[in-house]
Amino acid sequence: MERKKILVTGGAGFIGGNFVQYMVDKYPQYDTYNLDLLTYAGDLTKHKHIETRENYHFVKADIAERETIVALFEKEKFDYVVHFAAESHVDRSITDPGVFVQTNVVGTQVLLDASRTVDVTKFVHVSTDEVYGELDFDPTTFFTEDTPLQPNSPYSASKASSDLLVRAYNETYGLPVNITRCSNNYGPYHFPEKLIPLTISRVLNEQKVPVYGDGKNIRDWLHVIDHCAAIDLVLHEGISGEVYNVGGHNEQTNLEVVKTIIKTLGKSEELIEFVKDRLGHDKRYAIDPTKLEKLGWKPTYTFDTGIAQTIQWYLDNREWWEQIISGEYQNYFQNQYSF
Ligand code: NAD
Numbered sequence: 001m002e003r004k005k006i007l008v009t010g011g012a013g014f015i016g017g018n019f020v021q022y023m024v025d026k027y028p029q030y031d032t033y034n035l036d037l038l039t040y041a042g043d044l045t046k047h048k049h050i051e052t053r054e055n056y057h058f059v060k061a062d063i064a065e066r067e068t069i070v071a072l073f074e075k076e077k078f079d080y081v082v083h084f085a086a087e088s089h090v091d092r093s094i095t096d097p098g099v100f101v102q103t104n105v106v107g108t109q110v111l112l113d114a115s116r117t118v119d120v121t122k123f124v125h126v127s128t129d130e131v132y133g134e135l136d137f138d139p140t141t142f143f144t145e146d147t148p149l150q151p152n153s154p155y156s157a158s159k160a161s162s163d164l165l166v167r168a169y170n171e172t173y174g175l176p177v178n179i180t181r182c183s184n185n186y187g188p189y190h191f192p193e194k195l196i197p198l199t200i201s202r203v204l205n206e207q208k209v210p211v212y213g214d215g216k217n218i219r220d221w222l223h224v225i226d227h228c229a230a231i232d233l234v235l236h237e238g239i240s241g242e243v244y245n246v247g248g249h250n251e252q253t254n255l256e257v258v259k260t261i262i263k264t265l266g267k268s269e270e271l272i273e274f275v276k277d278r279l280g281h282d283k284r285y286a287i288d289p290t291k292l293e294k295l296g297w298k299p300t301y302t303f304d305t306g307i308a309q310t311i312q313w314y315l316d317n318r319e320w321w322e323q324i325i326s327g328e329y330q331n332y333f334q335n336q337y338s339f
């Protein structure tokens with residue numbers, strides 16, 4: 001098979017990190033370049049076991065720094081770009097929206113321009129179901145690729161803006177692109193500011209778990225490895241210009257998720273602390289993945305098997321998340337909550 005160069009942005013983060021490891025293992029004939037700024041959410045310790053592989057390369061850079069990015073593309077002439085790098089946490093976008101516009105919108109535009117200069121074969125933009133806004137609690141309604149974009153948070157507004165730029169570069173310049181819009185991911189290396197790893201780490205430390213509002217908001221959970229496989233399929237088989245929703249029909253209320261984790265770890269539900277609701281808190285997300293299934297994708301994990309695997313991973317990899325929660329993250333958490 002022909003040797004290819006693939007640039008993965010945000011490959012030191014949660015999903016990008018899992019995707020880098022997936023690609024390095026699955027495609028020894030590809031050179032996988034992980035480009036990441038190493039913000040609070042990025043760390044390279046997760047790649048210790050692949051860092052000496054010949055087909056893995058790391059570049060520290062800011063996707064919004066035009067000169068650096070264009071020079072890198074001119075030097076390496078990437079065949080594929082898979083774009084994960086972003087500010088990804090809704091709560092942080094509520095307190096500090098500016099960096100979300102800079103990274104998620106400006107950074108995406110810089111990458112699109114750089115991709116044009118070397119005529120990449122495919123640019124996959126990893127987006128989110130949050131761009132569609134929220135659904136009500138009617139379980140027969142789902143987000144499809146034709147659902148209008150109605151983002152409600154500064155985070156989702158910045159992602160929707162980047163989606164529109166990606167679409168425009170396809171329409172205007174003919175850049176070969178796909179946009180994927182996935183539901184909530186969980187799995188190894190999930191940063192402990194997000195609901196599932198936050199709950200696992202706090203329950204293991206016998207600390208209170210903050211549940212926003214009444215805990216009845218619904219999210220549609222997908223194991224990160226199933227998301228990686230979906231992106232791999234879209235990269236190689238997706239029709240240029242198309243959007244693909246990614247989700248595995250695993251809707252859960254937040255309270256159900258927290259209770260499952262507490263029960264699996266054999267702890268008390270008294271650890272649950274209801275706190276004030278998130279501003280503009282979307283009620284429900286649920287994905288219709290029919291279009292992607294027609295391309296040949298299906299998830300390998302149910303929520304039951306996936307959450308069990310994930311909890312076990314956090315038990316087996318305490319040093320990874322303990323090093324995070326003992327650092328700068330502690331200040332963030334204390335500013336958010338009073339416990
Ligand atoms: P993450 O916050 O764990 O990782 C983001 C990575 O991007 C980090 O390694 C960070 O250092 C890097 N980064 C941030 N700003 C950068 C910049 N200016 N230049 C270069 N690198 C930079 O995020 P995640 O949860 O892995 O999400 C990855 C992507 O997937 C995002 O685009 C997000 O919108 C999308 N997504 C996430 C989910 C989810 O449930 N987590 C679901 C659907 C889509």
Ligand code: DAU
Pocket residue numbers: 088089090091127128129130182183184185193194195196198210211212217218219254278285
């Ligand atoms: O839907 C995809 C999106 O999923 C991605 O685009 C985002 O990058 C990702 O962060 C995630 O966004 P959410 O806001 O859904 O994830 P989070 O883990 O922050 O919250 C999940 C739900 O749990 C949400 O309804 C808010 C609630 N929550 C969250 C935290 C951190 C709590 O009740 N307590 C908490 O402490």
